[in-house]
Amino acid sequence: MRQFIRLLLIPVVTGWLFGGCSEKLEPKPATYSQLLTGTEKKTWKMVSLQIIDDGTPSGVIPVSQSGINPCIYDDLLTFYANPEHKFEASEGSTKCNASDPDIYVTDTWTLVNANASLEFYIPVLDGKYPWTIKNLTASALTVQYYFPDINASYQFTFNSVTTK
Template sequence: MISNRLLTIILGLLTVGLAGCSEIKEPTPLTYTQLLTGKEKKTWSLTSFEVIDDGEESGPVPASQLFSNACEADDQFVFYANAERKYEYINGPTKCASSEPDVLLEDTWTFVNATATLEFAFPLLSSGKLPYIVKSLTENSMTLEIYLDELDNVDASYRFVFTSASK
């Protein structure tokens, strides 16, 4: 009787001890910043834009129509996952001139979760940081919108769609 009881206690202790050793791994969802930067850095290409004026949408327009030279249309946006939150606007595969640098602009980016606001320098609009509302962000696509309501009597915004160029 004592040996059965002792065996039951030992088996119970072993079961509890072994169960405590197993580690349950739960998947970690990607944060907005991880979707933006990847693990180290992520490169984005502008694919289309849209103008929303007084609530009327222009419809998507290919990004190539923003540029006077085709060589500018393939320039890319690189967001780094480092502590400095480095950001680069770089020449794409086609340079406009062989003397043109690989990095056209270097700056930093910031992201505010509470307002889904991404601030960075977007050379098409300004060389300084501007606040863009993140309308959607996945691993492969990003839609940003900037509102122009700061100007007098203007009820308009620009919506930009980017596609991940990173593999």
């Protein structure tokens, strides 16, 4: 009888201990802001642009073939996941002037999920504009700016280069 109880109780108790503690893991999809910032910060680099004039797109133009100075298009844009929504624009591998600081713009970014609007600074245009998010994944960001007074827009694509 003792042998029978041992053979019956040991597997039952072991199964209860290991099986009773399991928890079903539910994946949590990343939010727009997490895709943009990572958990701490994420840095993006411009890779292409497109000009849409009167509904006619120019085709995707790699920034290296756009005629834009490399000291501008290789700049890095860092979005922070902090409550202040800190944003930094920093020099890439090519500086326009050797005396330029590495981080030359410190500002904030604003994201409105309802209309997929993201406001931030882009070095090529030297300004902060409200952009419509066309695509946002963990590794790619495409935004478009619609000019209010003419039937034209700019579209820029960035790739993630670092994430924390």
